[in-house]
Amino acid sequence: MIKLKNVEKKYRRGAEEVRALRGIDLEIQAGEFASVIGPSGAGKTTLLHILGCLDLPSSGELHFDGLRVDRMRESELVTLRRNKIGFIFQQFYLIPGLSVVDNIALPLLFSKNKPAPGRIEELARQVGLSDRLHHVPAQLSGGEMQRTAIARALVNDPEVILADEPTGNLDSANSEKIFDILHKLHQNGLTVIMITHNPELAGRAGRTISIKDGIIEQ
Amino acid sequence: MSGMLKLSVQNLLRHRTRSFLTMLGIAAAVGVLFSVFSFNRGFDQGLARELQATGLHFMVVPVGCAHEVAALVLHGTVVPKYLDATVIDDVRSTDGVEFATPILVAQLPNPDRHRIDLIYGVEMEVLREIKPDWQITGEIPTAPHEMLMGYDVAEHAGLTLGDEFRYPAVDETFVVTGIIGRTNSQDDAFVYLDIATAQRLMDNPDGATAIGVKVASPERMGSIISELEEAVPGIQTVTMSQVMNSVANVAASAKSLSLAIALVALVIGAVGVMNSILMAVFERSQEIGMMRAIGASRWNIFQIILKETTILTMVGGAAGIALATVGARLIENYVRRIMPYVPGGDMLSFDPLLALACVGFALVVGVGAGLYPAWKASRINPIEAIKGS
Numbered sequence A: 001m002i003k004l005k006n007v008e009k010k011y012r013r014g015a016e017e018v019r020a021l022r023g024i025d026l027e028i029q030a031g032e033f034a035s036v037i038g039p040s041g042a043g044k045t046t047l048l049h050i051l052g053c054l055d056l057p058s059s060g061e062l063h064f065d066g067l068r069v070d071r072m073r074e075s076e077l078v079t080l081r082r083n084k085i086g087f088i089f090q091q092f093y094l095i096p097g098l099s100v101v102d103n104i105a106l107p108l109l110f111s112k113n114k115p116a117p118g119r120i121e122e123l124a125r126q127v128g129l130s131d132r133l134h135h136v137p138a139q140l141s142g143g144e145m146q147r148t149a150i151a152r153a154l155v156n157d158p159e160v161i162l163a164d165e166p167t168g169n170l171d172s173a174n175s176e177k178i179f180d181i182l183h184k185l186h187q188n189g190l191t192v193i194m195i196t197h198n199p200e201l202a203g204r205a206g207r208t209i210s211i212k213d214g215i216i217e218q
Numbered sequence B: 001m002s003g004m005l006k007l008s009v010q011n012l013l014r015h016r017t018r019s020f021l022t023m024l025g026i027a028a029a030v031g032v033l034f035s036v037f038s039f040n041r042g043f044d045q046g047l048a049r050e051l052q053a054t055g056l057h058f059m060v061v062p063v064g065c066a067h068e069v070a071a072l073v074l075h076g077t078v079v080p081k082y083l084d085a086t087v088i089d090d091v092r093s094t095d096g097v098e099f100a101t102p103i104l105v106a107q108l109p110n111p112d113r114h115r116i117d118l119i120y121g122v123e124m125e126v127l128r129e130i131k132p133d134w135q136i137t138g139e140i141p142t143a144p145h146e147m148l149m150g151y152d153v154a155e156h157a158g159l160t161l162g163d164e165f166r167y168p169a170v171d172e173t174f175v176v177t178g179i180i181g182r183t184n185s186q187d188d189a190f191v192y193l194d195i196a197t198a199q200r201l202m203d204n205p206d207g208a209t210a211i212g213v214k215v216a217s218p219e220r221m222g223s224i225i226s227e228l229e230e231a232v233p234g235i236q237t238v239t240m241s242q243v244m245n246s247v248a249n250v251a252a253s254a255k256s257l258s259l260a261i262a263l264v265a266l267v268i269g270a271v272g273v274m275n276s277i278l279m280a281v282f283e284r285s286q287e288i289g290m291m292r293a294i295g296a297s298r299w300n301i302f303q304i305i306l307k308e309t310t311i312l313t314m315v316g317g318a319a320g321i322a323l324a325t326v327g328a329r330l331i332e333n334y335v336r337r338i339m340p341y342v343p344g345g346d347m348l349s350f351d352p353l354l355a356l357a358c359v360g361f362a363l364v365v366g367v368g369a370g371l372y373p374a375w376k377a378s379r380i381n382p383i384e385a386i387k388g389s
Ligand SMILES: Nc1ncnc2c1ncn2[C@@H]1O[C@H](COP(=O)(O)OP(=O)(O)OP(=O)(O)O)[C@@H](O)[C@H]1O
Pocket: A011, A012, A013, A018, A019, A020, A038, A039, A040, A041, A042, A043, A044, A045, A046, A047, B384, B387
């Protein structure tokens, strides 16, 4: 479903050139649940952004559903992100003034998709927020905020969920809940890729991608 | 409320004070702009109305009396210069003059009331012709000890029809037979007496500050004036259109100055909008990066930010119009106090089209100010924004 061929990613940091990814070959199958682990600065986030077509490789090939993403125009990338990819971040990134319902519906503003009636509420129910629909983020716990973010990632019916340390700001009980939700999504057929620093959670995913210094190990 | 709109409104509400102050800047600018335009429009209309309403074609005044002063004579200002007693007869005997009427403007101390009254002496028989648009309650005086009062004088003195009014200085008492309805001009501040009475009070039996002239056929006014100026020494004439023109000229510089101030205020308001929105964009760059990641295009981001400036300027503009409308009376009273001459009538009547045009103009300026922040927001690199936490 997503294929990387000899992907390199270089960043300029002043005069110095940082090689965040150094020749990555990777194939993610549809329906997989993969965890990405590795030390800080290894290139995990960079890889996730490329998998999510948010960033493009400096060189190498990126295929998504058989399409050559590295040659796409910006507008095509936007369409791809809107319709096929759901992002979850460590810092949740909810809009403070909007209720849970409105935060979940945020991507619809951009995709112009019309959700089926009751769809937002159904998503909220899936992540266990049925009784928090009209709360604003300030009234939510961290776990609830992340669950809102998950529902938001799902609202456009993506094919893949990309999560960058989704439990990084949560305690173990809440981490467990988030993991369960992601696991359930995978069981329902969604592709899930999750960066984590928690080896125990990483091990419970179907596949573990270990990365160090911009290279996939093993 | 549509989702986009809600998002923009929520963003603005996040920094209530900042948004409010920015809006206030726009409101002030639009309010001033609207007031200036309203006033200029009202001024021109009032002037034209007055020109049309007056029954006189020109005034004869002593030489050296400037047009502006002539304009004031029309509305009463004490000019320490009198026409010779013979002038009135010369004017009356000039061919083509339908009627000529002397006007005497003077001050009369009124120690009982701790004030100095402004006396306007005029032939009561022709009052209707000189001031056709006056709404008079009661009667125009017909006897020597009757008086007509301007609206403000009557109100300040608490006088009503039939009341008596005494001038201790000259030891005479008058009966108020008529009160003029509010004209919103200097006319409101005068006490009107028959000219003979005024002359007697001033101890100046034939004195006149000016002579108002109506000609039989206005086409011939030019030749009548030159004939008159040649025949009678020591006078000059001022036509009503000259008066109005010089008033308009005096007003023109005030108008363009106030307009310039309003425009500068609007530019400052617009810079405030740009600054405020730009700050908000920088503060929210992570959030903007997130939105790009979950499917927002650059154009989407551009629209969200531009919508914020649009809301800010629209609401600010509307508030400005509302403030200007509510404060119109105050503004008008103030302007009437500082401007040497303002025609009668409402200067600041509400014109919805003008209001719309002002808000529209503010919107154009405000949206112009929003373009740069919106563009800046749309260029935010989502990857750097998301990482930069
Ligand atoms: N925009 C950038 N400009 C310059 N260097 C960058 C940029 N983004 C990432 N890097 C560098 O690329 C390398 C990989 O960064 P990345 O964020 O992918 O690491 P990570 O594995 O996600 O680390 P962490 O676990 O701390 O999140 C790091 O050395 C980082 O400093």
